[in-house]
Amino acid sequence: MRATEKMICIICPMGCNLTVTREGTTVLRTEGNTCKQGLTFAEAELTDPRRMVATTVRVKGAIHPLIPVYTEKPFPKPRIFDLLREVCQLEIEAPVAMNQVVLENALGEGINIIASRDMPRMST
Amino acid sequence: MAKQLKSQYDVIVVGAGPGGLAAAISAKKNGADDVLMIDRDLELGGILLQCIHNGFGVDTFKEDLPGPSYAQRFIKEAQGVGIDYLLDSMVLDVTSGRKVFVTGTRGGFKELQARAIVIAMGCRERTRAQIGIPGPRPAGVYTAGLAQRWVNVEGYMPGKRFVILGSGDIGMIMARRLTFEGAKVERVLEVMPYLTGLSRNYVQCLMDFDIPLQLRHTVKRIIGKDRVKAVEAVQVDDRWRPVPGTGEMIPCDTLLLSVGLIPENELSQKAGVILDPMTNGPFVDDGFATNIPGVFAAGNVVHVYDLVDWVTKTGLTAGRRAAMFAQGHCNENPVFVPTAAGENIRYVVPHRIDPETLTQDTIMLQMRVTQPMEEAVLVRVTDGDTLIAKKRERYVRPGEMVSLKLRERDYDSVRHAKELRVSVAPL
Numbered sequence: 001m002r003a004t005e006k007m008i009c010i011i012c013p014m015g016c017n018l019t020v021t022r023e024g025t026t027v028l029r030t031e032g033n034t035c036k037q038g039l040t041f042a043e044a045e046l047t048d049p050r051r052m053v054a055t056t057v058r059v060k061g062a063i064h065p066l067i068p069v070y071t072e073k074p075f076p077k078p079r080i081f082d083l084l085r086e087v088c089q090l091e092i093e094a095p096v097a098m099n100q101v102v103l104e105n106a107l108g109e110g111i112n113i114i115a116s117r118d119m120p121r122m123s124t
Numbered sequence: 125m126a127k128q129l130k131s132q133y134d135v136i137v138v139g140a141g142p143g144g145l146a147a148a149i150s151a152k153k154n155g156a157d158d159v160l161m162i163d164r165d166l167e168l169g170g171i172l173l174q175c176i177h178n179g180f181g182v183d184t185f186k187e188d189l190p191g192p193s194y195a196q197r198f199i200k201e202a203q204g205v206g207i208d209y210l211l212d213s214m215v216l217d218v219t220s221g222r223k224v225f226v227t228g229t230r231g232g233f234k235e236l237q238a239r240a241i242v243i244a245m246g247c248r249e250r251t252r253a254q255i256g257i258p259g260p261r262p263a264g265v266y267t268a269g270l271a272q273r274w275v276n277v278e279g280y281m282p283g284k285r286f287v288i289l290g291s292g293d294i295g296m297i298m299a300r301r302l303t304f305e306g307a308k309v310e311r312v313l314e315v316m317p318y319l320t321g322l323s324r325n326y327v328q329c330l331m332d333f334d335i336p337l338q339l340r341h342t343v344k345r346i347i348g349k350d351r352v353k354a355v356e357a358v359q360v361d362d363r364w365r366p367v368p369g370t371g372e373m374i375p376c377d378t379l380l381l382s383v384g385l386i387p388e389n390e391l392s393q394k395a396g397v398i399l400d401p402m403t404n405g406p407f408v409d410d411g412f413a414t415n416i417p418g419v420f421a422a423g424n425v426v427h428v429y430d431l432v433d434w435v436t437k438t439g440l441t442a443g444r445r446a447a448m449f450a451q452g453h454c455n456e457n458p459v460f461v462p463t464a465a466g467e468n469i470r471y472v473v474p475h476r477i478d479p480e481t482l483t484q485d486t487i488m489l490q491m492r493v494t495q496p497m498e499e500a501v502l503v504r505v506t507d508g509d510t511l512i513a514k515k516r517e518r519y520v521r522p523g524e525m526v527s528l529k530l531r532e533r534d535y536d537s538v539r540h541a542k543e544l545r546v547s548v549a550p551l
């Protein structure tokens with residue numbers, strides 16, 4: 001069945017208003033996108049929507065109780081809360097280096113969760 | 125860290141957020157030998173350390189980084205080029221003679237002399253008092269940025285059921301963050317008839333999690349004695365007056381305010397820096413020099429930028445000019461051309477430009493519009509009837525800064541202009 005749908009592209013801060021004409025989950029046409037990525041976004045939204053996820057993990061022996069972490073690639077949207085439940089169980093030990101893998105292959109999706117910054121050990 | 129503090133520096137940078145970091149790095153690279161950064165926080169990086177979400181650096185690094193990663197790249201670079209810094213130290217005063225008075229828990233009170241100063245104190249959040257919400261004063265009313273620090277850095281949840289006032293980016297990003305941490309965000313209220321943050325944040329922070337947004341709505345009253353129990357939301361008319369009969373009680377335990385940022389300029393004013401009432405930041409030229417010779421400004425202290433990439437760029441320019449000033453290499457007698465806000469423009473930064481800059485560099489004019497225009501528009505820079513530069517935009521919105529670059533080819537027309545008036549009109 002052919003249908004049209006409104007979407008906002010979130011690939012860049014421009015946030016183009018897209019009008020997507022589709023047949024099932026196949027995109028026939030997009031209007032309103034400034035660049036080609038708008039089409040890629042619309043296709044992904046209909047078949048496999050993904051988002052970058054950023055949260056925190058508990059860390060021991062550091063100057064702060066938490067270290068910020070994020071998914072190195074966009075993560076499947078329907079599984080975000082499953083991911084957060086998993087990450088919330090973790091506790092790591094300082095020192096931590098930026099980009100250090102905190103959780104490998106999260107939920108078997110082939111995406112690592114990595115540290116957003118260095119976190120030195122607290123000098124005592 | 126500064127091993128041994130000197131009493132004199134070529135350039136002292138007040139504030140070590142992305143603006144201050146870029147300024148310090150650029151001052152050093154442009155010939156200032158002794159550069160010192162001072163920050164009241166325990167770490168370098170400024171507000172970025174609490175902005176753990178992605179979206180930073182798309183312009184600067186062509187990568188989508190979280191705030192702390194963006195900051196760390198500059199922190200590493202600053203440490204690499206040998207910039208001294210003083211943390212846990214508050215700058216109390218800056219004088220027009222370029223003295224800096226600082227106090228720290230470890231170092232005590234100190235007086236330092238600089239050849240040039242870059243002020244980079246960032247911005248602060250508007251509070252309840254500044255928007256005047258009536259009602260009692262229970263616990264549970266906080267600014268969104270403060271909540272962001274608690275949740276992301278200190279590991280403390282300020283509540284369970286939230287209402288957020290203001291649809292700016294910080295408010296929307298906090299709505300998602302609190303939802304991730306298991307809280308319920310009942311509603312986001314926005315007094316304007318349009319979203320004030322980016323539409324991508326509306327999608328990925330509110331829509332994705334079914335958090336309702338109500339435009340033309342505000343908080344009329346806060347209910348609760350010791351702790352917030354509910355807020356009364358109400359629809360407003362074009363003049364922000366409550367529409368009778370539209371009140372609605374929303375039970376919640378916390379109200380977050382995301383109602384705007386103001387450049388932090390108390391120190392600048394003490395030094396005699398004159399502020400523009402439209403931007404709340406100093407009047408600056410294209411090198412971000414203020415009216416006080418040798419005092420430059422970088423980042424959100426000038427006006428609130430939407431993107432950190434711009435903050436970095438202004439820092440690089442301010443730092444380079446500060447280094448030039450410290451070495452006595454500035455244009456001695458610039459003949460400035462003022463900029464002016466024309467049709468549908470609220471303000472233009474910089475406030476005046478030295479045409480000679482265009483012989484070596486481009487100059488970016490940055491504007492905020494008064495009214496949104498959801499159609500193709502032409503941004504024009506004119507001097508009387510003479511068109512100096514123009515640019516097309518597909519739309520303009522008050523929440524998104526408009527930029528226009530002046531280039532070398534504009535040198536002659538700018539040099540002969542009395543003013544550079546920027547206006548926006550439908551094509």
Ligand SMILES: Cc1cc2nc3c(=O)[nH]c(=O)nc-3n(C[C@H](O)[C@H](O)[C@H](O)COP(=O)(O)OP(=O)(O)OC[C@H]3O[C@@H](n4cnc5c(N)ncnc54)[C@H](O)[C@@H]3O)c2cc1C
Pocket residue numbers: 138139140141142143144162163164165169170171172175213214215216244245246247248249268269270272293294297385388391422423424425429430431432435
């Ligand atoms: C709560 C909040 C959230 C934000 N979220 C985003 C976002 O998600 N994305 C985005 O692009 N932008 C965001 N911004 C805008 C952000 O401020 C800029 O992108 C950028 O961080 C500004 O850099 P800056 O260097 O001008 O200021 P800041 O990063 O604020 O740095 C200023 C520094 O000056 C120091 N300082 C101030 N006064 C003194 C003093 N008297 N003595 C010593 N040190 C002092 C402060 O401690 C601070 O470290 C946010 C702003 C705020 C306030």
Ligand code: SF4
Pocket residue numbers: 009010011012013014015016032033034035036037038039041
């Ligand atoms: S369509 Fe292109 S320009 Fe528009 S928001 Fe998407 S990525 Fe950005």
